[in-house]
Amino acid sequence: MSKNWVVVPTCLSIVLRRCHRCASGRFRANGKFRVNANHKFLHAWLLALCTECGDTTKLAVLERMNVRSVRPELLHMLHGNDPGLAAELLQDPVVRRRDVGGSGRTERPAWQSPYGPPPHRGHRGRWAPVPGVAWSRSAFRRGNLCDRCV
Structure with a gap:
């Protein structure tokens, strides 16, 4: 008789990146996004806080994307600070490699x-x-x- 267990994450992954203020090596993503539009180009970042000093860093999600090429559902999730999108992006190797110093390292989230x-x-x-x-x-x-x- 086999049992199926459900293991779910309880928090977002920790990003391993050096803090410029306190030299700590860990940031916790808080699930909030910053979206900036410059004429017809769109930039979006996932915000993360240092676990030691609370300083903020930005993890690039979209860089110089044409506004019309971004799906409206994605833009709505970015504006609404969707935590599911943040968790998905932290597991995406392209986003991790772009902003974590080339190593693409993150710690796994806490599991229940x-x-x-x-x-x-x-x-x-x-x-x-x-x-x-x-x-x-x-x-x-x-x-x-x-x-x-x-």
């Missing part, structure tokens, strides 16, 4: 699991396979699981 909170950091121990839990194998590779965690 039917087994409770994620494992404790800094503890080492044996790994017990838990079917359907997204963090179990990756945490084992990093060596962050203890006997209390599984």
Whole structure:
């Protein structure tokens, strides 16, 4: 008898990028967009806040696009600060590669699991396979699981 588990993200991904103000390496996207039109060209950015100092950075979504070539539904989602669009764009490799310094690195979002909170950091121990839990194998590779965690 197999069980199907639903694992859903609880927050947006963390963008790994250096802050020019405090030299932190992490930004959290807050799901808000900035849209700017200059004559017939459109620019759109996803705004992200530094996790240490709160400074804002912009991740380019659209650059110098002709206004007529942008779908009206996309423009409406950008104006409405759609969180689903923000989550989709943070997983898009083209957007990540464009603004994360060429590496395209983001951390995975926090996941909600039917087994409770994620494992404790800094503890080492044996790994017990838990079917359907997204963090179990990756945490084992990093060596962050203890006997209390599984």
